[in-house]
Amino acid sequence: xxxxxxxxxxxxxxxxxxxxxxxxxxxxxxxxxxxxxxxxxxxxxxxxxxxxxxxxxxxxxxxxxxxxxxxxxxxxxxxxxxxxxxxxxxxxxxxxxxxxxxxxxxxxxxxxxxxxxxxxxxxxxxxxxxxxxxxxxxxxxxxxxxxxxxxxxxxxxxxxxxxxxxxxxxxxxxxxxxxxxxxxxxxxxxxxxxxxxxxxxxxxxxxxxxxxxxxxxxxxxxxxxxxxxxxxxxxxxxxxxxxxxxxxxxxxxxxxxxxxxxxxxxxxxxxxxxxxxxxxxxxxxxxxxxxxxxxxxxxxxxxxxxxxxxxxxxxxxxxxxxxxxxxxxxxxxxxxxxxxxxxxxxxxxxxxxxxxxxxxxxxxxxxxxxxxxxxxxxxxxxxxxxxxxxxxxxxxxxxxxxxxxxxxxxxxxxxxxxxxxxxxxxxxxxxxxxxxxxxxxxxxxxxxxxxxxxxxxxxxxxxxxxxxxxxxxxxxxxxxxxxxxxxxxxxxxxxxxxxxxxxxxxxxxxxxxxxxxxxxxxxxxxxxxxxxxxxxxxxxxxxxxxxxxxxxxxxxxxxxxxxxxxxxxxxxxxxxxxxxxxxxxxxxxxxxxxxxxxxxxxxxxxxxxxxxxxxxxxxxxxxxxxxxxxxxxxxxxxxxxxxxxxxxxxxxxxxxxxxxxxxxxxxxxxxxxxxxxxxxxxxxxxxxxxxxxxxxxxxxxxxxxxxxxxxxxxxxxxxxxxxxxxxxxx
Ligand code: ADP
Ligand code: ZN
Numbered sequence: 001x002x003x004x005x006x007x008x009x010x011x012x013x014x015x016x017x018x019x020x021x022x023x024x025x026x027x028x029x030x031x032x033x034x035x036x037x038x039x040x041x042x043x044x045x046x047x048x049x050x051x052x053x054x055x056x057x058x059x060x061x062x063x064x065x066x067x068x069x070x071x072x073x074x075x076x077x078x079x080x081x082x083x084x085x086x087x088x089x090x091x092x093x094x095x096x097x098x099x100x101x102x103x104x105x106x107x108x109x110x111x112x113x114x115x116x117x118x119x120x121x122x123x124x125x126x127x128x129x130x131x132x133x134x135x136x137x138x139x140x141x142x143x144x145x146x147x148x149x150x151x152x153x154x155x156x157x158x159x160x161x162x163x164x165x166x167x168x169x170x171x172x173x174x175x176x177x178x179x180x181x182x183x184x185x186x187x188x189x190x191x192x193x194x195x196x197x198x199x200x201x202x203x204x205x206x207x208x209x210x211x212x213x214x215x216x217x218x219x220x221x222x223x224x225x226x227x228x229x230x231x232x233x234x235x236x237x238x239x240x241x242x243x244x245x246x247x248x249x250x251x252x253x254x255x256x257x258x259x260x261x262x263x264x265x266x267x268x269x270x271x272x273x274x275x276x277x278x279x280x281x282x283x284x285x286x287x288x289x290x291x292x293x294x295x296x297x298x299x300x301x302x303x304x305x306x307x308x309x310x311x312x313x314x315x316x317x318x319x320x321x322x323x324x325x326x327x328x329x330x331x332x333x334x335x336x337x338x339x340x341x342x343x344x345x346x347x348x349x350x351x352x353x354x355x356x357x358x359x360x361x362x363x364x365x366x367x368x369x370x371x372x373x374x375x376x377x378x379x380x381x382x383x384x385x386x387x388x389x390x391x392x393x394x395x396x397x398x399x400x401x402x403x404x405x406x407x408x409x410x411x412x413x414x415x416x417x418x419x420x421x422x423x424x425x426x427x428x429x430x431x432x433x434x435x436x437x438x439x440x441x442x443x444x445x446x447x448x449x450x451x452x453x454x455x456x457x458x459x460x461x462x463x464x465x466x467x468x469x470x471x472x473x474x475x476x477x478x479x480x481x482x483x484x485x486x487x488x489x490x491x492x493x494x495x496x497x498x499x500x501x502x503x504x505x506x507x508x509x510x511x512x513x514x515x516x517x518x519x520x521x522x523x524x525x526x527x528x529x530x531x532x533x534x535x536x537x538x539x540x541x542x543x544x545x546x547x548x549x550x551x552x553x554x555x556x557x558x559x560x561x562x563x564x565x566x567x568x569x570x571x572x573x574x575x576x577x578x579x580x581x582x583x584x585x586x587x588x589x590x591x592x593x594x595x596x597x598x599x600x601x602x603x604x605x606x607x608x609x610x611x612x613x614x615x616x617x618x619x620x621x622x623x624x625x626x627x628x629x630x631x632x633x634x635x636x637x638x639x640x641x642x643x644x645x646x647x648x649x650x651x652x653x654x655x656x657x658x659x660x661x662x663x664x665x666x667x668x669x670x671x672x673x674x675x676x677x678x679x680x681x682x683x684x685x686x687x688x689x690x691x692x693x694x695x696x697x698x699x700x701x702x703x704x705x706x707x708x709x710x711x712x713x714x715x716x717x718x719x720x721x722x723x724x725x726x727x728x729x730x
Contacts, residue, residue, distance in 0.1 A: 005035070005036035006033055006034075006035055006036070007029040007033055007034050007035075007036070007053065007056070008029060008033045009028075009029055009030065009031050009032060009033050010028050010029060010063075011028070011029045011033070011056075011057075012026050012027075012028060012029075012056065012057025012058070012059050012063065012066065013026070013027055013028070013029050013034060013053045013054075013055070013056065013057050013069070014026055014053075014054050014055045014056060014057045014058065015027050015040060015042050015051040015052065015053060015054060015069070016051055016052050016054040016097055016098070016101055017042065017044065017049050017050065017051035017098060017101070018049060018050050018051070018098050018101050018102045018105065019044060019049050019098055020096065020098050020099070021098060022096065024054055024055075025042070025044070025051075026057035026058060026059075026066055027040075027042050027057070027066060027067055027068060027069045028063070028066050028067070028068040028069065029053075029068075029069060030068055030069040030070065030071060030072060032072070034053050034069060034072050035053065035072075035077045036053055036054075036055065036077065036080075037052060037053060037077035037078040037079065037080070037082075037083060038052070038053045038072050038073075038077045038078075039051075039052055039072070039073040039075045039077070039078070039105075040052070040053060040069045040070070040071065040072050040073060041069070041070040041071050041073060042067070042069050042070060043067050043070060048070055050073075050105060051101075052078055052083075052101065053069075053077075054083070075290065075293065076293045076294060076310065076312075078104070078310060079310070079312070081347055081348050082104065082310055082311075084347050085343065085344050085347050085348075086100045086101065086104060087100075088343055088347070089335065089340055089343060091703060092335075092339075092343070092703065092725065093333060093334060093335050093723075093725055094703055094706060094707060094723045094725065095333045095334075095335075099332065099333050100333065103305065103308045103333055104308045104310070106285070106289075106305060106308070118150075118151065118176050118177065118178060119149065119150060119176075119177055119178075119283065120141075120149050120150070120151060120154050120165060120169070120174055120175065120176055120177075121141065121149070121174070121175055121177070122138075122141040122142065122173075122174065122175070123168075123169075123172050123173045123174050123175040124172060124173065125171075125172065125173050126138070126173060127168055127171055127173050128171055133158070133159075133160040133161075133164045134160075134164060134167070134168060136158040136159060136160060137154065137155075137158040137160055137164060137165055137168055137174065138168075138173065138174075139158075140154065140157050140158040141154075141174065143522075143526055149281070150281060150283065151165060151166075153281065183287065183291075183296075184291055184294075184296030184297070185271070185272070185273070185274050185291060185296060185297045185298070186271035186272070187271065187298070188242055188265075188269035188270065188271050188273065188298050188299055189269055189270045189271070190238075190239040190240070190242040190243040190269060191243065192268065192269060192270050194232070194235065194236060194239065194268055195232055197229070197232065197233070197236075198229070198381065200377055200378070200379075201229045201232060201233050201377065201381075204222070204233045204375050204377060205232075205233045205236035205237065207220075207373075207375060208220060208222075208233065208234065208236065208237035208240070208351070208353060208375070209236055209237055209239075209240035211237075211351045211373070212237050212240045212241045212244070212246075212315055212316050212351045213240060213244065214351075215244075215246075215315065215349050216349050217345050217346040217348075217349050217350060217351070217352075218351050218352070218373065219342055219345070219351070219352040219353075219354060219366075219371070219372045219373070220351070220352070220353050220354070220372060220373040220374070220375050221322075221354050221356075221359055221363050221364070221366070221367040221372045221373070221374050221375065222234060222353050222354065222355040222356075222375045222377075223355075223356060223357070223359055223374070223375070223376050223377070224355075224357060224376060224377030224378070225357050225377070225378075225379070225380060225386055225586065226357045226380075226583070226586030226587075227380040227381060227586070228357075228377035228378070228379060228380055228381060229377055229381045230320075230355045230357075230377060231261075231264065231320070231355075232381075233375075233377065234250075234318050234320075234353050234355055235264070235265070235268050237316055237318070237351070237353060238250070238269075238299060238316060238318070239268070239269070240316075241315040241316040241351075242269070242298050242299065244315060245313070246313045246314065246315030246316070246350075247292070247295070247297070247298055247299070247300070247311050247312065247313050247314050247315060248298065248299045248300075248314075248315060248316040248317075248318070249299075249300045249302065249306055249307070249309075249311070249314065249316070249317045249318070250273075250299070250300070250301050250302070250317075250318040250320060251302060251303070251304060251306060251307070251317065251318065251319045251320065251327070251337060251341065252301060252302070252303070252320050252321070253303075253320070253321050253324035253326045253327060259525040259528065259529055260528075260529070260532070260549070260550055261301065262275065262301065265299070265301065269299070273297070273298070273299035273300060273301050274288045274291065274292065274297040274299065274300045274301070274302075275288075275300075275301050275302070276288050276300055276301070276302030276303065276305070276306040276309065277302060277303045278303065279522065288300065288309070289309060289310065292309040292310055292311055292312070293309075293310040293311075293312060294312065295312045295313065304326075304327055304329060304337030305329075307337055307340055307341060307344055311348075314344070314345075314348050314350050315350050315351070316350055316351050316352075316353070317341045317344065317345050317350055317351075317352050317353070318352075318353045318355060319337070319338050319341050319352065319353070319354050319355065320355045320356075321355070321356055322338050322354035322355060322356045322359060322360060322363060323356045323358055323359055323360040323363070323579050325576070325728060328728050330728070334722065334723075334724045334725070336726060338354065338360070338363070339726070354372070357582065357583065357586060358578065358579040358582045358583060358617065360575070360579075361575050361621060361624055361625060361628065361635060362634065362635045364621050364625070365625060365635045365636075366635070368625075382592070385589065385594055386586075386589075386615065387557070387585050387586070387588040387589045387594070387595035387596055387597045388594070388595070388596045388597070389585060389596075389597050389598075389599070389612065389613045389615065390596070390597070390598050390599070390613070391562070391598070391599045391600075391601050391604040391609065391613065392406050392408045392409055392598055392599065392600045392601070393601070393602075393604050394406060394600050394601060394602045395602055397600075403500060404427075404492045404497060404500060404560050404561075404600075405425070405497075405500055405501070405504060405558070405560070406600055408598070409425075409558045409598055409600060410504055412556055412558065412596070412598060413425075413504075413505070413538065413556060413558065414505070416537075416555055416556045417505065417508055417537050417538070419555075420553075421553055421554070421555045421556070421593065422531075422534075422536065422537060422538070422539060422551060422553045422554040422555065422556075423537070423538050423539070423554070423555070423556040423557075423558065424538070424539040424540070424541065424545065424551075424554055424556065424557045424558070424584075424587060424588070425497060425501065425538065425539070425540045425541075425558045425560060426540075426541060426542075426545065426557060426558065426559050426560060426584050427492060427493070427494050427497050427540075427541075427542065427559075427560040427561060428542055428543050428561075428564055428565070428580070429491075429492065429493045429494060429542065429564075430455065430457075430466065430493060430494060430514055430515070430516060430542055431455040431456055431457045431458075431464065431466075431493040431494070431495060431514075431516075432455075432456040432457060432458040432459075432489060432493045432495040432496045433455070433456050433489030433490055433491050433492065433493050433496055434453065434455055434490070434491045434492075434493060435453055435489070435490040435491050436453070436454060436456050436463065436474075436487055436488070436489060436490070437487070437488055437489075437490045438478035438480060438481060438483060438486050438487055438488075439483075439486040439487070439488050440478060440481050440483035440486040441478060441480055441481035441483065443478055443479070443480035443481065445463060445475075445479065445487070447465035447467065447468065447470055448470075448686075449465070449468055449470060449683070449684070449685045449686040450465055450467040450468050450470075450681065450683050450684045450685065450686075451681055451682045451683040451684075452465055452466065452467045452681060452684075454472070455493065456474060456489055456493070457471075457495070457516060458495050458496075459495055459514075459516065460516060461473070461474065462474065464516075467681055467684050467685075468684055468685045474487075475487065492560065492561075494512060494513075494514045494540060494541065494542050495512065495514065497512075497540055497560060498510060498512040498540045501538055501540060505537070505538060508537040508538050509535070509536045509537045509538070510536065510537070510538045510539075510540060511527065511530075511531055511535070511536035511538070511539050511540070512540045512541070513527065513528070513531075513539060513540065513541035513542070513544055513545050514541065514542055514544065515542075515544055524544075528549055531549075531551060532549070532550060532551050532552070534553055539551070539554070543580070545584075545587065549587065551587065553593070554587055554588055554589075554595070555588055555589055555593050555594070555595045555596065556588055556595065556596050556597075556598070557584055557585055557587050557588040557595070557596070557597045557598070558597075558598050558600070559581065559584060559585075559597070559598065559599045559600060560600055561600060561601075562577075562581060562599035562600060562601040562609060562612075563601050563602055563603055563606070563609075565577035565580060566603075566606065566608060566609075570729045571627075571628070571631065571633055571729075572728065572729060574608045574624060575624055577608055577612075578608055578611060578612055578620055581599065581612045582612060582615075582617075584597070585597035585612075599612070599613075607623075608620075611623075632695065632697070633695070634726055636698060637695055637696065637697060637698055638671075638695070638696045638697070638698060638700055638702045639693060639694065639695050639696075639726065639727060640693070640694045640702060640706055640723055640724060640725050640726075640727070641691055641692070641693055641694075641723070641724040641727035642659075642691065642692045642693075642694065642706075642710070642721065642722070642723055642724075643679055643689055643690070643691050643721070643722045643724065644656050644659075644676070644689070644690045644691075644692075644715075644719060644720070644721050645679075645684075645687040645688060645689045645690070645719070645720050645722075646687060646688060646717075646718045646719040646720065647686060647687060647688070647718050648688070648718070649688040649690075651717075651718075651719060652688050652689075652690050652719060653676060653690055655713055655715070655719060656675070656676035656690045656692060657676060658713060659673075659676075659692070659709070659710065659712070659713055660673050660675065660676055660692060662709070662712050662713070663709065664709075665705050665708035665709040665712075666694060666696075666705050666706075666709050668705065669696060669700045669701065669702070669704075669705045670696060670697060670700060671694050671695060671696035671700060671702060671705060672694070672695050672696075673692050673693070673694055674692065674693040674694075674695065675690070675691055675692035675693060676690045676691065676692050677690070677691060677692075678690060678691070679691035680729060687720075693727075694706065702725075703725070706723060710723070
């Protein structure tokens, strides 16, 4: 038996803090001592900061001069497993440890005493003397069922003062309770009966359950067309995991996905799991963080950062829609949650299930190589069949420049409306129009801070930069030539398509789904549910609708511009387009009605478009894999992107050129540098961005060489350097 390491009062301990320092700091253990891994508050200059007892101090100090840990926080110490995970993830992504620790402590009020905060939810009955304000509160609560809110949240959502809510509390129609800070989640019961599975599904479920029970690390790629029952199958793996008393994590790419999903989990296990996402209130986050650490949450459904929760006993990680690009965090710590899930599981002996109808090329290649087990579901559940796919040749449609729905597509949509079914029009462009052009001088309105056009968002009544989020009012006069009333929208965005649809089908109920049209994730969720229940005839949407929503009455998907993703030189363009088009098409024909997907394209003979139509996934991936192998790029070679940025372009290039010449450490391992060149988006938020790509053979330990290489220059002043291992575009 090894005893957990413990430091007595006054002993020197090394503390990792969340502050951007490149070393551990020594402190004296406080009164009562401290465990290895304990969360502590330490003095740093005049401030108090959060840290973790990381090991023994170095001891070469005059002990009298070393400051003491202020206090040990009331939270379970970080487990060895978690510390190893953070270290390895930091090593892989070349991230400083303080930044990793910040990812792992994203629960506010860590260690605070339970506060006196109250939460509010629907009570019994109806308000007396109902006023408009009171009605709005009740409607808001009714809309969200058994969810609860803080006073501030509820009054803001309903647009009332807090006294209105308090008044309703007095009447008992709104209930007020102490915030459920450290209350465990209701027990999920894995022994409740699941759905009767088909033979294929049952065999898959048995295989996963056995893998989970082995309590050793392994990864399974669960592939199956949309609607084949992948979710049903991996829920059985979750059941096996819970039955063993271990925790399970299901990662989903989009918050909007979770409403339907949570219901399914509740139906299967009799209670709601913990839900971790950016829309969660601070109170909810704190509760989840603590309960995950204490074992009071058996199952977490979450966005990618749920990987960094302090699980006590993790036995299974499911990464649903594993190909989804939103698993790659592109801000701060650059990591891919799919890869980090595999890392985390390998450390704690958990099983990983990567589920997708259109796996990433990386996972497909790993499965081919035997690193991942393969599990396939080949047909849709029940009578549902895969949609019929077709193209519409836009050269023949000869549309005027402000119209995007071809006559063929229009007819097809009309036929669905007549039959009482739903149709979806898909366009992967937010806003009203991608370009705002001056008809007098040809000027296109661009962001002041970025190398990007401003996109008109008519719904918000503003122009928006999709790079930095900056908005400004739509001008009346051209900022370049001063001409009045000559600015015109060019090209379609989802809002403009909605407008065209309204003129084509004036009597239809049209729902336009775009993230900026909904004030909150909850409102978007509610809209998606309403559509699923038949609240719209035509759904118009961006990428947001491509992801896993189940609209049983939807039988037609029309893709407005199937060529969009094929432009540009990105080597992943084909893979992305293939995945996206197959996913979107998969929205059609989910229940007992067969579906159709029509792709509008100017190049119906393009090999990717043909592959999408043929549905020959293996063939497509083989061809893609062969091309990547020939080019020596991921997953057949290793790659890293280095982005240098700063306000002064010459200074940024100076450092980049210097680095490019000093490539000795890279050449030592046989890696090459390409660039520097302006990054794909050359200026963001006023910072010029210069990119280099480093390429190496698969077996090369690239991180060490990269560290040595960039360590040769001192990055000072306004300049920043970011290293992106396995960049999304190359
Ligand atoms: P996927 O995750 O592959 O898209 P789902 O698990 O969501 O597929 O299944 C698609 C639909 O079919 C869901 O509504 C699901 O409840 C239903 N379904 C799948 N398998 C079964 C089954 N064995 N019994 C009953 N319904 C099923
Ligand atoms: Zn901008």
